[in-house]
Amino acid sequence: MQPFDYNEILDQILDKDDRYHRDAYFFIREGLDYTQHKLAKESNSSEPCHISGQELTNGLRQYAIDNYGPMSNTLLNEWGVYSTEDFGEIVFNLVENNLLAKTENDSLADFANGFDFNEAFVVPYQVSTNPCSDDKAQANPNQN
Numbered sequence: 742m743q744p745f746d747y748n749e750i751l752d753q754i755l756d757k758d759d760r761y762h763r764d765a766y767f768f769i770r771e772g773l774d775y776t777q778h779k780l781a782k783e784s785n786s787s788e789p790c791h792i793s794g795q796e797l798t799n800g801l802r803q804y805a806i807d808n809y810g811p812m813s814n815t816l817l818n819e820w821g822v823y824s825t826e827d828f829g830e831i832v833f834n835l836v837e838n839n840l841l842a843k844t845e846n847d848s849l850a851d852f853a854n855g856f857d858f859n860e861a862f863v864v865p866y867q868v869s870t871n872p873c874s875d876d877k878a879q880a881n882p883n884q885n
Contacts, residue, residue, distance in 0.1 A: 747840065754834050761831055765820035769801070769831045773841070776800025791844060794851025797832070798825045802861050814862035825855030 751766055776797055777789035792800070805813040822828065829852025835841040 745839075750838050750840060754838055758834055760821050761827065761834075762820035765817070765822050765827075765831055766835065768805075768817075768820065768822075769828065769835065770840075772801040772804040773797060775804045775807075779803075791842075794829060794832070794847060795855065798828055798852055798855035801825075801828055802856060805862065811862075811866035814858055817858065817862070824858060825852045828852050828855070 751763060754766070755763060773792075774789075776792055776799075779800060780792060780796065781787070781789045805817065809816050817823070822831070826849070829849045832841060832852070833843075833849055836843045836847075
């Protein structure tokens with residue numbers, strides 16, 4: 742078996758499809774590893790196993806939040822990733838170039854409508870602009 746150079750193959754992918762930044766591919770690869778290990782640990786398995794597109798989508802959301810917090814949406818958008826469908830496109834680019842494997846049941850449709858990026862990555866970090874309803878607490882926050 743001939744060894745392969747991940748970066749070289751990634752260069753070939755990017756030459757054919759430049760919709761996504763190189764970092765988006767690394768994010769998917771790292772997020773896949775994160776998700777496989779997390780699911781293996783939850784099931785008390787010692788070996789990572791194949792995961793579905795939906796499981797990967799959920800894992801990528803958590804991986805982004807854990808690693809990038811309120812910058813998740815900004816970074817993903819900078820890399821050309823705006824939806825879970827983009828996750829699927831990247832995954833299948835990797836599959837087509839033998840950097841990831843799939844089963845006969847896996848499809849791009851598995852990544853459709855996974856979650857809304859704004860709700861996952863923006864809303865949880867928004868600061869509430871509602872005025873405090875307790876005027877005394879607002880005027881004297883340290884007073885009991």
